[in-house]
Amino acid sequence: MRIEKTFRKLEDTEEVNIYDVKESELFQYVPQEFEIPFTPFDKTLNELSNDLDIFVPIDNGEDFIVHRLGLSALIRGHIKQTDVAGRLLSKTSPGFYNILKEPLREVYETHKMKKMRFYYHFHEKLARFSNVKIIYDMEKLILISDHRDNRGTSLHVSDEEYDEKANLIEYFSQTGSYYKIKDRYSWTQGIYNIINRSREENDEYFNIVFDLVIPEDKPLLEKMLKELDSGRSNYESVVRIRTDDGILKYLEVNLYSKFDDDGLLLSRYGLIKDVSTDSTRKMTRPVDFLLKGFKNNKKLALLIEPLNPKQYEFSQGFYHFIEISPEDYHHSRAIVQNIVEEDVINNIIRLMDGQINELEETFTYNVNGDENHQKMAELYIERFEFGSESHSIGFLTDVTEERTKQLALMEANEHQKVLIKEVHHRVKNNLQVLNSFLNLEKRAYKNKPNIIIDHMQSRLSSLAILHEKTYNTTDFKNINLKEYIEDQDSQLRGLIGLRDGIEFESEVDGDLVLTIEVITPLLLVIDELTMNAIKHAFPDKTMPNKKIIKKIYKIDNENAQLILQDNGVGIDDPDKITKNLGCEIIKNLTKQLDGHIELFQHENGTGYKLTFPITMEHTIEG
Template structure:
């Protein structure tokens, strides 16, 4: 068993929360130690709703002798009166001795009435509530108990039990609203009224108007006017009156009064809805609603909505006004606010909730701030409408999820783009492998007696494509590829594969800001590979020749075109027509056509050179 105690000053009651206890723990077998006189009026005590439990102080209040228990207490303990009377409380019910001894001892010593509320919880849910009044009289302690029990056999309470009542009490407590009924000359006041007047209930409250009784002298004539109007047959009247509570606080109350008459015009009942609308007085007033709403004061994205369906009794946290970008002092709550919602179906659902056609709403919608389509926010709203007695209440939350939804959409778009990229990678890998396979088949026929040439060519091509795949696909950017980085890496690969073996140096000069798309750079690198392999094969027949060099220079001609100059310092070309018809040159021509470029051979003082002109941009296959 776990116990938590707290004193409720407003209600003047000690509240005791009891967790993890079962009926079988209430009473245990204990020997009878005292003979007790018979309880008077046993039949009456069995038939009244309130349990009357009688205890006799023992050893100056150190313990208490059980004289008798009420009918419901006996029933819950599954015992008879003779099974429990004459036993010490500490022995017959150690649990109740632990719960009650302090309160019993206090009443025994002070002879003052004490109020206690016991809340029994099972699996963290409220199972039973017992209001207790402890009285000292005739040398005995009397405990008067009123039970609110959900089941006679278990402490478990169904999930929705008393749900609407709890919400109504929550709203009244925090929103400083309350109501009363007057039927057959007697008043019934809700807890919200006591929050407003800041005092606990009194047993005589049903006999007079506890609100009107606190009216300040200046407003007494107004009270007389209200009573005359309501008695004359008026069914509804609104007014604001001023009261002064018992602690001297001046409050302004908005009154909505209703009367019900029979067919003959006779008054049947009166109902009043009252709200504390005080803003300022001679001292700062802190309302219970402020404690709840202050929990949301730093939240600009989450708003608590208390009574959002009531245009006169609503209370909203600051997040609501921040979301709709309105001044709380100037804002007037009405259906007009929903007209800024973009989705018509959401508007219709809210109207159905207002009109009572549905009781719950959970929607996501787009809100045009002050009707401005260029200032939109994405919001989630939960509203619930419920009845308690003859009153309708509502409560809900409003959340600005614009940033989260934007990020979510960006993530979805990024995921979609990533899927496109993956498909594009697979497509390009397949195409490039097909190209390499075609080159390999051509060279197998052309160089069937020279496998080393085939291997060199394939290694160079594979290295270039590997560089392209690694750099480009790691960044997932197929549209802005810096060429200089690729050429530098390509030169490094050529030095490793061929340069060190054949004593050839590779030098390149590339414009720093030359940026190409994947459609351009793929065939361009393959063209450079073929030109380089051609130069290696034909420019340096003498393997012992020193200072062999192949250079590249790539520059922008204008905003649309670029130029590649690749040349060697080899032996030159004796028969240009013959060399332009070999397999390497045929491959170069096909790649140049794929590149949508133009290539030409030229001789210079020391060796051979090629000039390739090509476009910087080509149509891209990936959107975004």
């Protein structure tokens, strides 16, 4: 309970705004501490239009003994006079004690009347207000209260969100209720839905439902009211009314009476439900306008009374989700058997059986029981009591498309993590390979640093191409070789070709795709063969038309072949050339490729023929 106070100087009135008050904060059951003398004219006071609360000051106005509470307070608090009389206000009603202690003490000390106005707000809406006068008389403090409800808002005060749920279920099910206290009525919105009209100014002064009862049912109505006035606490029956617009309706009426200890009627509560079955009924129900608002929505379905197999009403989105027409659909527990998740099925059954009152789940649904045709949905259902009956309302949201995208995104994220791990692994391995080559060449060419630099530049360029292209791909198993070779030739032309006057020509099968396990050592083999050719095939730097030519093509679906040849001077001693460092590196890389390489000489130069598998097992190491 939240309290805000304001003083209206022009009206000389203190305003108190009370937000979300709860019954537990209004009254507490405590033992009686003080004997309270009989209140004269008590029955007469109960018939007054205003409420009278009487308090006796104690301890110089520090606290107050409850002598009497007005009838409205007793009704709304569901208590009797004997439950509060003779108790300290601070104990039996701590909430009101905190609100009233200063104004009561002020009137007690000054003996001057004080005006106050109380506003009661529920869910940020004004529900009712009371104009109050505090008077000191006969050594007692008397509160005279005139209570007014705000049009369209329930007067009921509850620990739960009763008002919002009640308004919803009344709107949906053509159910309404009213209170009658001191010959004044408080009507909920559901009543107006039933009688097909809006509120009017004087509705609180007469029974707007019973005035519409048809003549044939007037005797039944008189019998009901007579028995309720004579001491009967509850009466149930069905009466017929004709609305102002001429529609005949059948109403199930449940009336409850409350009496004081002397048997006098204090208040009446009525619960009224439209149980008409004629065809015109559907034309006048507000719920149909609401359902119509969901008519074209295939993603979101409104579920009215989803736990009631006889009185349920669902918007079109539900039938679109289950792919059954409303005419062919029969609502029963059997539908939950199409849900994949067992825990969701169990929770829905618990909700149906009343073990829980709320359910919020996401589930997979086999459309018409077909495991190969699945959808995903979010379901929210809440059940609650209204009057003596249990009701429910819910929403079903088709999230198949969204969840599919979400799962694809999650899978892509996981794949991206794998790719990052793959790239890091490749970079690490390739750097280790380069480091090994560098250590070997440092020993072999310690007096020829330019050779070492050329070799390393070529290798680094090839690996840079590889990493640049694989960084932007999501597929390490199907890499098109032609683009890599073209870029490699361009890099070699820039590093060495222009300097030494060597042309690089390549012919690559455009359909040849390789895995990363194959293409990495293959590019390094090509680098080593190229550097070998540059070193041994063209000893004369002034030699014209120097060329290194590559051809790479498929032999069959499992193997490919690389032929690299130059137009240089050829080899005098093949055994000698095959034992140098470059050839040793080539042999090791060929072994890594699971390939086979052989040297051949042609009429004008030297060539190598490398046969290798197109694919190798794809693994990622940590």
